[in-house]
Structures are given as C-alpha cells and as structure tokens.
Amino acid sequence: AGVAAAAAARAADAKPDAYANEPTRWSGFAVRSAKPFNAEPPPGVLVRTYHTPNEAFYVRNHLPVPAVATADGADYRLSIRVPGGVAGAPRGGVSPTDAACVHTLSLADVQALPAVTLTAAVQCAGNRRTEMSGHRAVKGGAWDACAISNAAWTGARLTDVLASLGVPDVGALAAAGVRHVVFEGADADAEGGVYGASIPLDVLAAGDVLLAWGMNGEPLPADHGAPLRVVAPGIVGARNVKWVTSVALSDEESHSHWQRRDYKGFCPSVCLEDADYDSAPSIQELPITSAVGEVAVSADGRSVTARGYAYAGGGRPVVRVDVSADGGKTWAAADLAGADGQVPAAVCGARYRDYGWTLWSATLPLPAPGRGEVVVKAVDSSYNVQPEGLAGVWNVRGVLNNAWHRVPVGGEGEAKE
Amino acid sequence: AGVAAAAAARAADAKPDAYANEPTRWSGFAVRSAKPFNAEPPPGVLVRTYHTPNEAFYVRNHLPVPAVATADGADYRLSIRVPGGVAGAPRGGVSPTDAACVHTLSLADVQALPAVTLTAAVQCAGNRRTEMSGHRAVKGGAWDACAISNAAWTGARLTDVLASLGVPDVGALAAAGVRHVVFEGADADAEGGVYGASIPLDVLAAGDVLLAWGMNGEPLPADHGAPLRVVAPGIVGARNVKWVTSVALSDEESHSHWQRRDYKGFCPSVCLEDADYDSAPSIQELPITSAVGEVAVSADGRSVTARGYAYAGGGRPVVRVDVSADGGKTWAAADLAGADGQVPAAVCGARYRDYGWTLWSATLPLPAPGRGEVVVKAVDSSYNVQPEGLAGVWNVRGVLNNAWHRVPVGGEGEAKE
Numbered sequence: 101a102g103v104a105a106a107a108a109a110r111a112a113d114a115k116p117d118a119y120a121n122e123p124t125r126w127s128g129f130a131v132r133s134a135k136p137f138n139a140e141p142p143p144g145v146l147v148r149t150y151h152t153p154n155e156a157f158y159v160r161n162h163l164p165v166p167a168v169a170t171a172d173g174a175d176y177r178l179s180i181r182v183p184g185g186v187a188g189a190p191r192g193g194v195s196p197t198d199a200a201c202v203h204t205l206s207l208a209d210v211q212a213l214p215a216v217t218l219t220a221a222v223q224c225a226g227n228r229r230t231e232m233s234g235h236r237a238v239k240g241g242a243w244d245a246c247a248i249s250n251a252a253w254t255g256a257r258l259t260d261v262l263a264s265l266g267v268p269d270v271g272a273l274a275a276a277g278v279r280h281v282v283f284e285g286a287d288a289d290a291e292g293g294v295y296g297a298s299i300p301l302d303v304l305a306a307g308d309v310l311l312a313w314g315m316n317g318e319p320l321p322a323d324h325g326a327p328l329r330v331v332a333p334g335i336v337g338a339r340n341v342k343w344v345t346s347v348a349l350s351d352e353e354s355h356s357h358w359q360r361r362d363y364k365g366f367c368p369s370v371c372l373e374d375a376d377y378d379s380a381p382s383i384q385e386l387p388i389t390s391a392v393g394e395v396a397v398s399a400d401g402r403s404v405t406a407r408g409y410a411y412a413g414g415g416r417p418v419v420r421v422d423v424s425a426d427g428g429k430t431w432a433a434a435d436l437a438g439a440d441g442q443v444p445a446a447v448c449g450a451r452y453r454d455y456g457w458t459l460w461s462a463t464l465p466l467p468a469p470g471r472g473e474v475v476v477k478a479v480d481s482s483y484n485v486q487p488e489g490l491a492g493v494w495n496v497r498g499v500l501n502n503a504w505h506r507v508p509v510g511g512e513g514e515a516k517e
Numbered sequence: 518a519g520v521a522a523a524a525a526a527r528a529a530d531a532k533p534d535a536y537a538n539e540p541t542r543w544s545g546f547a548v549r550s551a552k553p554f555n556a557e558p559p560p561g562v563l564v565r566t567y568h569t570p571n572e573a574f575y576v577r578n579h580l581p582v583p584a585v586a587t588a589d590g591a592d593y594r595l596s597i598r599v600p601g602g603v604a605g606a607p608r609g610g611v612s613p614t615d616a617a618c619v620h621t622l623s624l625a626d627v628q629a630l631p632a633v634t635l636t637a638a639v640q641c642a643g644n645r646r647t648e649m650s651g652h653r654a655v656k657g658g659a660w661d662a663c664a665i666s667n668a669a670w671t672g673a674r675l676t677d678v679l680a681s682l683g684v685p686d687v688g689a690l691a692a693a694g695v696r697h698v699v700f701e702g703a704d705a706d707a708e709g710g711v712y713g714a715s716i717p718l719d720v721l722a723a724g725d726v727l728l729a730w731g732m733n734g735e736p737l738p739a740d741h742g743a744p745l746r747v748v749a750p751g752i753v754g755a756r757n758v759k760w761v762t763s764v765a766l767s768d769e770e771s772h773s774h775w776q777r778r779d780y781k782g783f784c785p786s787v788c789l790e791d792a793d794y795d796s797a798p799s800i801q802e803l804p805i806t807s808a809v810g811e812v813a814v815s816a817d818g819r820s821v822t823a824r825g826y827a828y829a830g831g832g833r834p835v836v837r838v839d840v841s842a843d844g845g846k847t848w849a850a851a852d853l854a855g856a857d858g859q860v861p862a863a864v865c866g867a868r869y870r871d872y873g874w875t876l877w878s879a880t881l882p883l884p885a886p887g888r889g890e891v892v893v894k895a896v897d898s899s900y901n902v903q904p905e906g907l908a909g910v911w912n913v914r915g916v917l918n919n920a921w922h923r924v925p926v927g928g929e930g931e932a933k934e
C-alpha cells in the first residue's frame with residue numbers, strides 16, 4: 101500500500117498534468133479520493149435499479165485516467181503475449197526464457213469477434229472498509245457499502261480472442277504450464293509503472309471473461325476503462341483491469357504491487373509489520389455479502405420496508421437473503437430480484453452461474469413504533485453465509501468485510517456498536 | 518424427514534430380515550443410530566491421519582445395507598438412462614416422453630475404463646447437528662463433529678462411462694436440455710422404495726465425478742457402497758449415492774424424498790410447518806467449515822496444541838485456518854497439511870480444486886495455567902468464512918452448521934454456552 105500510495109502521490113505531485121485526462125463526473129457521488137479518483141454512489145440510488153446507471157457506477161481508480169481513455173480508439177493497440185512453449189512445444193513448459201510470441205491487435209480486431217453481453221457486478225475488495233476501521237484501525241481508503249455496482253458488459257470473449265490467434269484451449273494451456281492470465285493497464289505513475297493484475301487460468305474455462313468495450317449499451321466511459329477493459333465476472337474489481345493494453349499467458353501471477361502486496365486477506369491478529377503477503381492467496385472470487393441500501397418506515401410507524409443488494413463471487417447465485425428489523429432476533433426471507441426479476445432457486449445447482457448481483461426487499465414489523473434495527477445477511481448456492489460481526493473478518497488491510505450489515509431505524513434504533 | 522423415518526422404521530419393523538446384510542463394524546465408533554446404521558469415529562482418531570482408515574470412516578446409511586453390498590459382484594448391473602432427445606435430436610429437448618435409451622453395464626464394463634484415484638472428503642449435511650440442537654431444538658439425528666471423513670477413491674470417471682456409450686459431452690447435454698444427473702441406490706425400504714439423489718449436470722464438467730469401486734486402495738466396504746458408488750467430490754454426502762444401480766440424465770432433479778423434502782437450508786425463523794422445501798435449493802456444495810479434533814496441554818500448563826480438520830465444498834481449497842486459545846480474543850494462523858503435506862497458497866487460484874480436507878495444527882499460549890478455550894475458523898479460496906455462532910445458521914432441520922467450533926480446555930475453560 102505504501103508503494104501504491106507513493107506512486108499515486110508522485111503521479112499527483114511530480115507531473116501536474118498527470119490528471120489532465122480525468123472526465124467530468126456525476127455530481128451525486130460521495131468522493132472518497134480526488135486523485136486518484138475514488139467515489140461511490142448514495143445507497144438509495146444504488147439499489148434503485150438492477151443495472152447501475154453508468155454515471156452512478158462506483159469508480160475505483162488506482163492511478164490517473166490515462167490518455168487512451170479519451171483518445172481516438174483508432175490508435176489503440178492491445179498486445180497479447182503467448183509463451184513460445186505453448187505454440188511450439190507444449191510439453192516444453194512455459195519458461196520465461198522461451199521465445200514468446202507477441203500479437204498486436206487493434207480495437208477493430210477485437211470488435212470483429214462475436215459480441216457477447218453479460219451482466220456482472222463488480223465490487224471493490226475494500227467495500228465497507230469504513231465499518232472495519234470503526235472496529236479497529238486499518239490501512240486503506242475509506243469506503244461505505246457502495247463500492248459495488250452492476251452492469252451489462254459487451255465485448256469479445258477472451259477465449260475467442262485467443263482462439264482467433266491460434267492459441268489452444270484452456271486445457272491445452274494448462275497442460276503446457278500456463279497458470280495465470282496477466283493484464284496491464286494504460287494507467288501509469290510518474291515513472292511509467294503501470295497498473296497490473298492477473299487471474300488464474302481456470303477462470304477462463306467458463307468462457308465468460310470479456311475484453312469489453314460496452315457498458316449498459318453505451319461505449320465504455322473513460323472512468324471504466326475506455327476503449328477496452330477486462331471484465332472477469334465473479335472476480336474482485338482489482339483484477340478487472342481497465343484501459344487494458346496487455347494480456348500475457350504466464351506460469352506466474354502478475355508481479356504488480358496490487359497482485360502481490362495488496363488485495364490479500366490476513367488473520368485478525370496479524371499487524372502490518374507481520375503481514376506475510378507471500379503466505380496469502382490473492383483475492384479473486386469474493387465471499388457472499390449483502391447490504392441495506394434504503395429503509396422506509398410506514399406512515400403509522402409499525403413497519404419498515406428495506407431494500408438492498410446481495411452478491412457472491414465466482415458466479416455463485418444468491419439463494420436466500422434473511423432480513424431482520426429487530427437487530428437480529430427474528431428474521432424473514434426477503435423477496436429477491438435477479439436479472440429476470442426472479443431467482444430460480446429450484447435450478448440453483450452447485451455450478452449454476454449468475455454473475456450479477458441480486459436486489460432484495462422485505463417489509464417487516466418494527467419492534468417499537470418507528471424504531472428498530474435492520475440487519476441483512478445472505479446465503480449463496482454453496483450455503484456459504486456471512487459472519488455476524490467484524491471480530492473474525494477484521495484484517496489490517498481492511499478488505500473482505502462481509503459481516504452482517506446493520507442500519508438503525510429511528511434515532512439510535514437498537515444499534516449495538 | 519417424517520417420510521424417511523417412517524420408511525426406515527417400516528424397514529426395521531415389517532421385515533425382520535431387512536438388516537440381514539449389515540457388516541461387522543469397528544468397535545471404536547460412536548453409534549448414533551443402529552437401524553439404519555449411523556456412526557462417527559472419535560475426533561482424536563479422525564484427525565490423526567490425512568486419509569481416514571476405511572473402518573473408521575463415518576457411516577451414514579439411510580436404509581438397510583442392501584444384499585448387493587455383500588453379494589458376488591458378477592451379478593451386479595448398472596443402468597444408465599439417456600433421454601431419446603439427446604442421442605437422436607439434440608435440439609428437441611429432453612421431454613420425459615421421449616423414448617429413452619437405457620444401457621446396462623456390468624461391474625466389469627465400468628472397471629474396464631481407465632481407473633482414476635482422487636482424494637475427496639465426504640461430509641454429512643447434518644454434521645455438528647448436536648450443537649445446533651443445543652441452541653434450539655431441531656429435527657434430525659444427532660451428530661457431533663465427526664460426520665466427515667477423507668479417502669482416496671478409485672473408479673471410472675462418470676464422463677468416461679457416458680462417453681463409452683456414445684453420449685455427447687456436458688456442453689452438448691446442457692444444450693439438449695439435460696440439467697441433472699439422477700442416481701438411485703440398491704438400498705430400499707420395505708415397500709421397495711429406493712434411496713435416490715441427483716447432482717446438477719455442471720458438476721460433471723470438471724470430469725471428477727467417479728463411479729468408484731475402491732477406497733484407500735481396498736475394495737469398497739459394504740457400508741460404503743460396494744460394489745459401486747457415486748463419488749461426487751466437493752458435494753454433500755447425501756448425493757454420493759452408495760450401491761448405485763441407476764444413473765439417469767434428466768431435465769429434473771431426483772424426485773426422491775431426500776432430494777426434495779430433506780437436505781435443504783432455511784431461514785432461522787422458519788419452523789417445520791412453514792418450511793417451503795420448493796423455495797430452497799438442494800444442498801450440493803457445502804460451506805467452509807472446520808473443527809477441533811484434539812487438544813493437548815503442555816506439561817507446564819502454559820500452552821495447548823490443537824489439531825483438527827477444515828473443509829470447503831466445490832473443491833475450494835482451505836487457504837487459512839485461524840485458531841484461538843483464549844475463546845476468540847486473539848488468533849494465530851495454523852499450520853496446514855493437505856494431501857502433499859502443504860497447501861500451495863500461491864497457486865490457490867479462484868478455481869484451483871482440492872477436494873480433500875485440510876488438517877491443521879497450532880500450538881498457542883493458554884490465557885491461564887491449564888485453562889482456556891480453543892476456537893477454530895477457516896477461510897476458503899473465495900475468502901468465505903465461518904459465522905461466529907449459531908444464531909444466523911440455525912435451521913429447523915439442523916443442517917449446515919459451520920459456526921466457529923469451540924472446545925474448552927481444563928474444567929469449564931472459557932466456554933460461553
């Protein structure tokens with residue numbers, strides 16, 4: 101984090117024009133950081149629509165918006181690096197010393213492939229960090245519960261892009277020693293160090309990783325990676341690299357700071373000095389989570405209608421959302437709305453994939469007139485659940501907060517903080 | 518459950534010889550039910566070896582052991598039902614009225630296919646039900662924390678079996694409308710109703726579902742499904758059908774009681790009368806869990822060494838186990854041991870699969886001489902975690918208890934129950 105913060109600071113300080121490409125943003129955002137730009141929409145707006153409007157989609161930039169985001173796409177180029185061992189001698193492994201083949205594609209090359217549209221939520225690993233800080237101080241930027249949004253993305257399947265270059269399928273790549281797909285973005289610090297991240301090769305197997313140019317039927321906005329970004333559905337935001345300039349098949353994870361020295365979870369008793377980043381896996385799929393976006397008390401003060409989101413990584417559908425209005429003493433299963441307005445519980449098999457989030461709503465009696473505490477917790481298709489509080493999930497980097505989300509109703513409500 | 522209990526009771530009462538095929542069992546078991554036989558090993562034995570010895574592997578029979586378990590395998594037959602629509606006209610769907618093709622295989626036919634050995638833990642959905650009953654009464658048989666075991670299974674891949682019959686691959690089956698793989702066992706109640714269960718078709722895609730005849734290098738024991746059983750790694754025990762006699766590709770889940778009116782999770786406020794089984798998905802993959810098997814206090818009473826297991830469904834590796842000796846105030850990451858004695862955290866990608874359990878150990882200072890409380894909680898590769906207590910996961914059927922596991926050390930310790 102020190103490295104990242106220093107890089108961002110250098111970018112802001114040393115080059116006055118580093119932020120020359122920032123777009124005009126929505127006035128409704130709660131801005132968490134101006135440079136680099138980090139902002140989340142108000143919760144009531146966020147849970148109002150299944151697909152988040154592009155202008156209201158949370159923004160998590162690690163570095164200045166690069167020039168390519170606002171330039172004519174005609175000059176944009178994407179490099180795809182395939183290890184020599186893969187094409188030539190599959191049994192030879194994927195040593196970095198093998199001569200690699202680097203393909204160069206234009207935006208038109210990517211857009212010439214079959215276009216696919218899929219809905220996927222993207223969530224920052226640091227979503228709800230502010231709550232975690234309240235439990236015990238953490239290192240990282242503040243986020244309330246809205247560093248998550250949901251959109252319909254349009255692009256080419258990365259597997260189609262690779263196949264168009266003659267690259268063999270995921271099984272053959274795995275057999276040849278490929279383990280990770282490494283991305284770089286055009287966003288850079290003052291020394292030219294660029295943002296980077298990787299995903300495990302296996303994530304490609306489902307065929308749903310996109311190189312996307314469209315968002316909710318519009319061209320990708322500058323803040324969301326124009327002209328082309330990675331959409332790795334089911335995977336944490338940090339690996340959905342924006343302004344992607346490079347895709348490399350590798351036997352190793354990305355060597356970037358954000359892959360190896362950030363975005364990892366630790367035991368609650370581990371402090372910053374003791375954090376052994378090599379011992380912890382990179383965050384990829386995110387655990388089951390949910391939050392309250394809006395509470396509305398009935399005119400007579402006897403009931404509350406709560407609305408919110410729920411999401412699980414890895415394409416695991418949300419199969420149930422439990423809501424309480426009395427601080428967790430009693431619960432009711434909420435009404436759920438997925439992409440088609442319903443969640444097909446009966447077909448929720450173990451591997452049925454739904455990358456979008458689930459919106460939920462519930463109307464419950466209040467324990468006292470106009471007062472109570474709304475609590476939400478969700479369940480995914482593997483019956484994973486959320487922990488009650490922060491004691492077990494707290495970590496020094498303030499990531500992965502999926503504790504039950506609580507919102508007091510009327511004055512102090514029954515909040516137990 | 519009423520139906521199952523009644524069926525078991527009828528089997529026990531109406532036919533005195535229904536239990537004529539029960540094998541001789543290990544004397545070390547804690548027997549939870551004699552007829553049908555349900556038993557778990559002592560925790561200290563369970564966590565002593567990575568592969569559970571066959572005699573100590575927990576037994577969860579729903580009905581009497583069938584005659585086929587002890588008969589000469591020469592007469593054993595397996596039927597495989599493929600809907601007519603699949604073979605003949607893939608676009609025609611998989612209507613139950615299509616003429617189906619039923620293949621009949623001998624044990625030798627299955628054993629003629631390439632033999633695969635893989636390690637997989639099998640866990641009962643009701644593991645740790647006794648704890649849940651302590652919180653609030655539930656319906657279901659008692660289990661402590663040892664209704665789980667781990668073995669190396671040998672058999673033919675079900676995908677290989679299907680391919681040997683000319684059945685197309687999972688993608689083609691899905692395109693033709695197949696959604697579930699339905700199994701029946703030879704174990705039956707007095708009226709001839711047999712045990713049945715199904716798994717979603719997608720579970721087959723990884724190629725790891727076996728029709729197994731071997732367990733830890735020995736022939737499958739009678740209690741574990743001889744001569745042939747389903748091993749669906751990463752999936753709850755109830756779907757790993759023993760003494761399998763029938764495999765059917767279907768557009769529907771199994772119609773069995775155990776698939777549709779049992780083995781489902783509910784909101785904590787749902788009582789038996791309100792449980793809407795159609796609203797809840799069948800349990801398939803199980804959530805992240807862990808338990809303490811053994812605690813040993815040092816001679817000077819200053820420290821405790823704890824050992825136990827951790828497991829996540831769906832092949833998600835266990836990436837971290839946190840252990841506390843002071844009731845959860847402070848934590849340390851345990852040492853982990855998978856199949857090869859180590860868990861490769863660095864390669865734990867989002868979809869890297871490890872179907873076996875993980876054994877863990879930790880030595881921690883005790884908060885008072887000879888006294889304390891060991892608590893364990895684990896984290897899977899999607900950073901899913903266990904909930905602190907039972908309040909959120911309690912359900913009227915007493916399944917899916919994955920709360921933090923607590924064991925007092927010395928007298929009352931600091932147990933908070």
Ligand SMILES: [Mo]
Nearest residue numbers: 224225337338
């Ligand atoms: Mo993030």
Ligand SMILES: [Mo]
Nearest residue numbers: 641642643755
């Ligand atoms: Mo079970």
